[in-house]
Amino acid sequence: MLFSSLGGLALMLAPALAASNPSGPNPVSLAERLSEAKVVYYGSWRCPACQAQTRLFGEEAAPSLPYVECAKPKELPDQAKACVAAGIRAYPTWILPSGERREGVQSLEELEVWISQPNQS
Template sequence: SGDSKAYQQALAEHLTDQGAIMYGAYWCPHCANQKELFGAAVKTLPYVECDPEGENAQPQLCQAKNLVGYPTWEINGELYPGVHSLEELAALSDFQEESQP
């Protein structure tokens, strides 16, 4: 199922391996919603904090990307603004879940 912990973790690792990035801000409710979809695997997510007040912030990087809102995903060099389901992120990043034996 798309909500299992194993699936969340595998997708988060896949996104990291692909060089994908989630840009967001600590105060952004949509970013919090996006992170919640990953459950505990959120620790693995490639996340960039855009607000200078946030932890480990990289506002210059975010400005260079000309982001229109948060969160915005960068996958394979393309920007995808907004919250995306795990299934959408899997499709955008060509994630193939290893079939269970």
């Protein structure tokens, strides 16, 4: 039982630890570079995986993320239409300008490597 509780605690703390990891990518800088590279992050306000993805960046970086909300068609109709046009099937989905996509929660390190590859943006 103790192991299960500790495992759950580790899962809950992982996003906070990742966002403050000094050896990993700077979350604010990465969010800005993702936006500059025209990468798009599609998600839903009610999606737990999207919430976890955003938490990896932390509160300071979240406003800089290139986020498109797919689940508020009345409040954000243009964003909902963009999700349909992009063929979003799962949340979160990250798409490069080249059309390459990644579905599911991505670590900051994975996103850093992904946008740093030649011919990806």
